[in-house]
Each structure stands twice: as C-alpha cells, then as structure tokens.
Amino acid sequence: MATSLLKVCVRGFSSSAAASAAIKNVTVIGGGLMGSGVAQVAAQAGQKVTLVDVNEKVLGKAKDSIAANLGRVAKKKFKDAPADGEKFVAGALANLSTNTDACEAAKSADLVLEAIVEDLKVKHKLFSSLDAVAPAHAIFASNTSSLSIEEISKAAPKRKENFGGLHFFNPVPVMKLLEVIRTPFTSDETYNAMMEWGKALGKVPITCRDTPGFVVNRLLVPYLAEAVRLVERGDASARDVDIAMKLGAGYPMGPFELADYVGLDTTKFILDGWAKKFPDQPLFKPIKLLNEKVAQGKFGVKTGEGFYNYKK
Numbered sequence: 001m002a003t004s005l006l007k008v009c010v011r012g013f014s015s016s017a018a019a020s021a022a023i024k025n026v027t028v029i030g031g032g033l034m035g036s037g038v039a040q041v042a043a044q045a046g047q048k049v050t051l052v053d054v055n056e057k058v059l060g061k062a063k064d065s066i067a068a069n070l071g072r073v074a075k076k077k078f079k080d081a082p083a084d085g086e087k088f089v090a091g092a093l094a095n096l097s098t099n100t101d102a103c104e105a106a107k108s109a110d111l112v113l114e115a116i117v118e119d120l121k122v123k124h125k126l127f128s129s130l131d132a133v134a135p136a137h138a139i140f141a142s143n144t145s146s147l148s149i150e151e152i153s154k155a156a157p158k159r160k161e162n163f164g165g166l167h168f169f170n171p172v173p174v175m176k177l178l179e180v181i182r183t184p185f186t187s188d189e190t191y192n193a194m195m196e197w198g199k200a201l202g203k204v205p206i207t208c209r210d211t212p213g214f215v216v217n218r219l220l221v222p223y224l225a226e227a228v229r230l231v232e233r234g235d236a237s238a239r240d241v242d243i244a245m246k247l248g249a250g251y252p253m254g255p256f257e258l259a260d261y262v263g264l265d266t267t268k269f270i271l272d273g274w275a276k277k278f279p280d281q282p283l284f285k286p287i288k289l290l291n292e293k294v295a296q297g298k299f300g301v302k303t304g305e306g307f308y309n310y311k312k
C-alpha cells in the first residue's frame with residue numbers, strides 16, 4: 001500500500017534550515033478520520049491544504065465528509081446570513097486539494113502533518129521519502145496517538161530541529177485541544193510556529209514532553225483497557241458501563257462508544273505498542289475481547305461494527 005507513495009522522490013536539500021514562522025501551505029498525509037478533520041480546520045482557517053492518501057476512494061470520502069462538516073459549521077456560524085455561509089464553505093473548499101503522491105504534495109509545504117496508520121515502520125518509510133523532497137524550512141509533524149516523536153523523527157535526519165508532535169482529537173472540528181510535543185532536538189522556532197499554527201486553527205494548544213500517550217491518552221487508554229477487562233470478567237455489560245460513565249462521571253461518551261468512535265484497530269495498535277515497550281506494566285497487557293473484535297474486522301464506527309452495531 002505504501003509503495004506507490006514511495007516512488008523515488010528526487011530533489012534534495014543540503015541543510016536543516018530554520019523552520020518557517022508563518023505556515024501557509026500545509027500537506028496533511030492520511031485522509032482518514034483524523035487527516036480529513038485537520039485538513040478541514042486548516043482550510044477553513046484560510047490555509048492552502050493538500051490532503052494525501054494512498055487510496056483514491058478515501059480521498060473522495062474525505063472530500064464529501066469535509067463538505068458536509070463545513071456545511072454544519074456554516075449553518076451555526078452564519079445562522080442569519082446563509083449567503084455568507086455559502087461563501088465560507090466555497091472558500092474553504094477552494095483552499096483544499098487532494099493528491100495520492102505525498103512527495104509531490106510535500107514539495108511546496110511549510111508544514112507536513114502525518115496522520116497515517118499508527119505503525120512506526122510505515123511512518124518511517126513515509127518520512128524518510130519526504131525528507132529528501134520537502135523544502136528545507138518545512139516543519140514535519142506527526143499526529144501519533146502513542147508513538148515517540150523522537151523515534152519517528154529518526155527517519156528524517158535532515159530536519160531534526162524542524163520536527164515535532166501535533167496531536168489533535170477526534171472529532172477534530174469540534175475538539176478544542178491540541179497537544180504540542182517537542183523532542184530534545186525541536187528548535188524554539190519550530191515549537192513556536194507549531195503553537196501559533198494551532199492557535200490560528202482555533203485550537204487551545206498545551207505542551208507535553210515526548211512521553212507515551214502525552215497527557216490525554218496516557219490517562220484515557222488505561223481507562224479504556226480497564227473498562228474492557230471489567231466486561232470480560234462479566235462484572236457489567238458494555239452498555240451499562242457506558243451508561244455508568246456518562247451518567248455517573250459526566251463523560252460525553254462511555255468507554256465502549258468512544259473506543260468504537262476512535263477505532264478499535266487504532267486502540268489495539270496503541271496497546272500492542274505499549275505492551276511491547278513496557279512488558280512489566282499490567283495496564284497495557286493484551287485484551288482478548290479487543291483482539292477478537294479487530295481480528296473479525298470490527299473496527300468500530302468506520303467499519304459499521306465494533307462493540308456496537310452501526311449498520312442500518
């Protein structure tokens with residue numbers, strides 16, 4: 001799958017020049033749940049965005065969902081001026097283009113944000129090919145949920161200083177938080193540019209060291225894992241756990257609804273990675289019920305079934 005993207009990229013650069021302070025051209029790689037959301041908020045903030053995916057069908061789906069979500073935003077933002085709302089949607093869509101060739105798209109980027117599958121090897125392949133072709137000033141960032149930014153950045157040795165983490169939350173158009181992660185090598189200029197970019201998109205950026213799960217997922221993933229174990233033990237049903245956490249703890253979604261929403265495949269990738277890295281941590285041990293769902297292709301909302309059934 002990744003091979004088409006890794007067509008040999010020609011055109012190199014010689015030094016790791018300083019990161020640009022003003023980010024105007026953004027290449028978002030991965031047109032799934034997260035990449036399409038980030039592309040939307042960047043385009044609606046007036047940036048030129050190229051959304052990349054290896055799969056043409058995914059890009060078509062992403063364009064449709066972005067157009068629908070922009071319509072939702074416009075309806076609220078321009079309640080009393082529908083013509084302005086239409087202009088807003090048209091303007092944002094005009095800022096957006098798509099491509100299946102990441103190298104081509106990265107050539108004019110100030111920022112390349114990666115939101116592909118949560119797999120270090122796949123991310124490495126991508127970044128090593130992009131390192132050779134993106135402009136010297138371009139910042140590279142990963143939206144990883146659980147991997148080390150420094151580990152990912154090793155595939156792009158030419159821009160150690162221009163590499164950081166930009167971790168968005170799902171659904172991107174709604175969730176206000178942006179976790180901004182710097183490695184020991186990320187320059188102040190890159191860090192400041194990432195913080196400013198987040199604010200320009202209407203997000204509230206916070207900073208965290210490059211530690212597993214940063215802030216939110218370090219707390220959320222063990223919570224989810226414990227919820228699944230609770231159901232596996234037969235202590236309560238998934239539905240009752242969800243009701244309990246919504247009505248008893250004030251969460252907008254219960255852990256099973258949330259796991260289906262973010263994707264059981266992504267959740268498994270995270271837990272497997274941490275189980276390997278921290279073999280003595282019981283919280284990250286494999287969970288049979290989750291693994292079974294993933295083995296059956298039940299990834300949650302995106303496949304129509306996970307812990308719940310979404311097929312009409």
Ligand SMILES: CCCCCCCC(=O)CC(=O)SCCNC(=O)CCNC(=O)[C@H](O)C(C)(C)COP(=O)(O)OP(=O)(O)OC[C@H]1O[C@@H](n2cnc3c(N)ncnc32)[C@H](O)[C@@H]1OP(=O)(O)O
Nearest residue numbers: 069145169170171173174220221224252253258259262267
């Ligand atoms: C599990 C552990 C494993 C972690 C794995 C990795 C994950 C990560 O790395 C990091 C993550 O993202 S963790 C997940 C974070 N997200 C959450 O916790 C979402 C929780 N759910 C919610 O906030 C609401 O149910 C939600 C906002 C989703 C929906 O709210 P409601 O149920 O009230 O439904 P609506 O009334 O339809 O929506 C509320 C307002 O939001 C607007 N909206 C919803 N979806 C949208 C979308 N996709 N695009 C644009 N707008 C959207 C909707 O229009 C509505 O707006 P108002 O009319 O103004 O209220």
Ligand SMILES: NC(=O)C1=CN([C@@H]2O[C@H](COP(=O)(O)OP(=O)(O)OC[C@H]3O[C@@H](n4cnc5c(N)ncnc54)[C@H](O)[C@@H]3O)[C@@H](O)[C@H]2O)C=CC1
Nearest residue numbers: 002030032033034053054058115116117118144145170262
């Ligand atoms: N699902 C969630 O709620 C959140 C996920 N994340 C992180 O964001 C990243 C993406 O997650 P999702 O959007 O949920 O995944 P997804 O499965 O919805 O989308 C990933 C997309 O990447 C594409 N892709 C895979 N390899 C590629 C390559 N080499 N080049 C170009 N495109 C490629 C796939 O075709 C797919 O469309 C992961 O690192 C995940 O951990 C971060 C925050 C929340």
